Amino acid sequence: MKKALYCGLAMSLAATSTFLMARPFTPEDLVQLRRLGGSTVSPDGSTLVYSLRETDLENDSAQSDLWRLDLTMPDAVPERLIDTPEYSESAPVISGDGARVFYLSDVSGSSQVWSILLSGGAPRQITSVEADIAGFSVGPGGGRIAVWFDEDADCAATSCPDAEAEPNAGSARAYDEIFVRHWSSWSDGTHSRLATFDMRDGAASGEGVVVSRPLDGDTPTRPFGGGEEIAWHPDGQSLFFVLREAGPEEPTSTDLDIYRVAADGATPPEILTADNPALDTLPTPSPGGRFLAYVAMATPGYEADRQVLHLRDLITGESRALSRQWDRSIQSIAWSRDLQYLWLVAGDTLDTALFRYSLADGVIERFSGGGHIGAVSPQPDGSVLVVHDSALAPADIFRIDAERQIAQITNLNADLLEGIDMPTSERFSFRGADGDTVHGMIYRPPGVAEGERVPVTLFVHGGPQGSFGDSWSYRWNPALMAAHGYAAVTIDFHGSTGYGQEFTDSINNDWGGKPLEDLQLGLAAVLDDNDWMDGERVCALGASYGGYMMNWIAGRWPERFDCLVNHAGIFDLRPFYYGTEELWFPEHDFGGPNYLREEAYERWNPVHHVENWQTPMLVIHGEKDFRIPYSQSLSAFTALQRQNVPSRLLVFPDENHWVLSTRNSLQWHREVYGWIDRWIGNEAGDAE
Numbered sequence: 001m002k003k004a005l006y007c008g009l010a011m012s013l014a015a016t017s018t019f020l021m022a023r024p025f026t027p028e029d030l031v032q033l034r035r036l037g038g039s040t041v042s043p044d045g046s047t048l049v050y051s052l053r054e055t056d057l058e059n060d061s062a063q064s065d066l067w068r069l070d071l072t073m074p075d076a077v078p079e080r081l082i083d084t085p086e087y088s089e090s091a092p093v094i095s096g097d098g099a100r101v102f103y104l105s106d107v108s109g110s111s112q113v114w115s116i117l118l119s120g121g122a123p124r125q126i127t128s129v130e131a132d133i134a135g136f137s138v139g140p141g142g143g144r145i146a147v148w149f150d151e152d153a154d155c156a157a158t159s160c161p162d163a164e165a166e167p168n169a170g171s172a173r174a175y176d177e178i179f180v181r182h183w184s185s186w187s188d189g190t191h192s193r194l195a196t197f198d199m200r201d202g203a204a205s206g207e208g209v210v211v212s213r214p215l216d217g218d219t220p221t222r223p224f225g226g227g228e229e230i231a232w233h234p235d236g237q238s239l240f241f242v243l244r245e246a247g248p249e250e251p252t253s254t255d256l257d258i259y260r261v262a263a264d265g266a267t268p269p270e271i272l273t274a275d276n277p278a279l280d281t282l283p284t285p286s287p288g289g290r291f292l293a294y295v296a297m298a299t300p301g302y303e304a305d306r307q308v309l310h311l312r313d314l315i316t317g318e319s320r321a322l323s324r325q326w327d328r329s330i331q332s333i334a335w336s337r338d339l340q341y342l343w344l345v346a347g348d349t350l351d352t353a354l355f356r357y358s359l360a361d362g363v364i365e366r367f368s369g370g371g372h373i374g375a376v377s378p379q380p381d382g383s384v385l386v387v388h389d390s391a392l393a394p395a396d397i398f399r400i401d402a403e404r405q406i407a408q409i410t411n412l413n414a415d416l417l418e419g420i421d422m423p424t425s426e427r428f429s430f431r432g433a434d435g436d437t438v439h440g441m442i443y444r445p446p447g448v449a450e451g452e453r454v455p456v457t458l459f460v461h462g463g464p465q466g467s468f469g470d471s472w473s474y475r476w477n478p479a480l481m482a483a484h485g486y487a488a489v490t491i492d493f494h495g496s497t498g499y500g501q502e503f504t505d506s507i508n509n510d511w512g513g514k515p516l517e518d519l520q521l522g523l524a525a526v527l528d529d530n531d532w533m534d535g536e537r538v539c540a541l542g543a544s545y546g547g548y549m550m551n552w553i554a555g556r557w558p559e560r561f562d563c564l565v566n567h568a569g570i571f572d573l574r575p576f577y578y579g580t581e582e583l584w585f586p587e588h589d590f591g592g593p594n595y596l597r598e599e600a601y602e603r604w605n606p607v608h609h610v611e612n613w614q615t616p617m618l619v620i621h622g623e624k625d626f627r628i629p630y631s632q633s634l635s636a637f638t639a640l641q642r643q644n645v646p647s648r649l650l651v652f653p654d655e656n657h658w659v660l661s662t663r664n665s666l667q668w669h670r671e672v673y674g675w676i677d678r679w680i681g682n683e684a685g686d687a688e
Helices: 025-033 478-483 500-503 514-529 545-556 575-581 584-589 596-603 606-612 632-640 661-679
Strands: 004-006 035-041 047-056 063-068 088-096 098-103 112-117 133-138 144-152 188-201 203-210 228-234 238-245 257-262 281-286 291-296 308-313 320-322 331-333 339-348 350-358 364-366 371-377 382-389 393-400 406-408 424-431 437-444 454-460 485-490 533-543 561-567 615-620 648-654
Touching: 004 545, 025 424, 025 661, 035 382, 035 393, 047 088, 063 088, 088 133, 098 133, 133 228, 144 203, 144 228, 144 281, 228 281, 228 648, 238 281, 257 281, 281 331, 281 424, 291 632, 308 331, 320 561, 331 371, 339 371, 424 514, 437 478, 437 514, 454 478, 454 514, 454 545, 454 661, 500 648, 514 533, 514 545, 533 661, 545 561, 545 606, 575 584, 575 596, 575 632, 615 632, 615 661, 632 648, 648 661
Parallel strands: 035 088, 350 371, 454 485, 454 533, 533 561, 561 615, 615 648
Antiparallel strands: 004 424, 035 047, 047 063, 088 098, 098 112, 133 144, 144 188, 188 203, 228 238, 238 257, 281 291, 291 308, 308 320, 331 339, 339 350, 350 364, 371 382, 382 393, 393 406, 424 437, 437 485
16 A cells, blocks of 8 residues: 655644643534635735634524735734624625725625725625525626525516415425425525626615526526626626526436626526536636636536536637546636636545646646645736645635745634644555555544554545545544544545546446445555554444445445444435435436336345344434435434344434534534444443
8 A cells, every 4th residue: 555644735733832732623623613704805916805704602603704914914913804793794805996895794684785995994785685695796897786696486576575475374385396395495486596786876776687587597506506606797798697497307407507698687698508418617707808718517417527627709609628638627717817827626636726727738737735725816916815724724815826835824723723733644545446546544643652553433425426535624524533532544435536537437326336345445455554543443434425335334344343323324225216306416326217227226225235234323314404315314223223233313403414503513523423432432342
């Protein structure tokens, strides 16, 4: 096994503390860390404004405020731009003239757009829409503003008051088409609509116009689409948006399209990507307005296909693929100020990295080191401001200059992490299924003594087309597990992203094949190469596809682990297919609908191996999870209980596929760590 110590961008903020003061990182620390939200830089590059979320653990609440930082002064200290303890401000955008900051706030009782002078002063509400505004984009020159929000599809105005319930009406929902629920919400007859307003005297004026009408669908797309799907043309006369048509084909379609529409809605939207039946997104016009960069997939119905960079000439209408020969999937796009380059973010072997694409010769260069790059903001001096995090450090803002030198701009959690002894991480690789090289990471608890052996936890990522790469997580954090005293191991098995599309595609119709073999080979390789790991005390844990793998392991690798943690895992593929919402996902991965590809589904169905189950399992689910309905976990728990396998069921009535609230997150961590402690901790000998 090849192994390399990771010494990349991650900064151990606790390094200044003395050994005697150091203490381990805890779940309480994790949930109380400040979280970076949206950020914006003034046009001249002199001032940074960002939103920062802070958690009140005692009251189980969180609040976001706006902060301002002078980038011209090396030792400048961030200042709170707005301080409203009872309300939140988010999504800041500095105006084109650099004078004002626009942002979202709920101070008026609903989410609306507000503004404040960049120098400070009294905030001003600039929109008054009946609905809660989810996002906004100010047009070039500030003459118009676009906002998006959920509204009843039958509302003829820009937005409408909530309809009053009919007298003696029942509580039933009625539907005539499929896609009755999505992610965590039942269909309620609303769509996310895009509207624009004139800006007069610095505020939205008039009734506005819904520019996404008469299309029937959501823009931005639900449930996770946002401002990256909306873009103004630099002349301010039109804007671009992404939409997937609603209707009976929606749950089987990944056909997102890019549209262009007049800013005043005078003409209906024009579709720009009708020739591609797969996904098109991230519309990013060039500063001069001649070109539109975007990404496109080639395979209809496949949500994990490679996102290839395209460039459309907005005058001739010609589009061409620019990165078809580059085997990476692009996640974001930004134009350089001089129009010579496109800044791209893509997954690349455990990292999510920044790349620079030269428009002159098509050369793509990696510009960042290890870790995870988020938002990208090109600056007038040729540098790039990025949001960066790693598996050992939460997100902060950094500057990367033309020489690839990186400098940290913010240090948002320095005081909260001071005195904490964080784990260390290593990267490793091994020969996996089909002889392919497979990568992973090891997290070592701090202070492991010479000759000491510690128990092991194996993390299995979801997706399944995903990665447990070098990035920070507030939900599944291997470093936190290591801080609890366990070795934590992650493996990017066949199907993971960041290794080329063929490797990602290899999991299709092979859910329990090569991925399981990779986990078996990888765990064996790690244990052989690390004598400080105790291979006699090992637990595995995972969520979503990782939870499916816990059920699969329970039946197909039943004697290896001392315990399992199964969060929102698939237990039986037949009812899963008929109960989930985005049908394009199972239909692509298994080659068609359940009723036509029954053999493919049943081949990898955990329910067929329940008689082999013997490993103690903690089963977790959220009642509002419509991706994998919670009945899957109820079924797994029943199977465990009926066979007298030690088991525990944890159900969150107010959570979806993820556990998000602060107190629920703490409960989740305490339950998971308590379960693992019971079976492989120091007191494991007392376990039943």
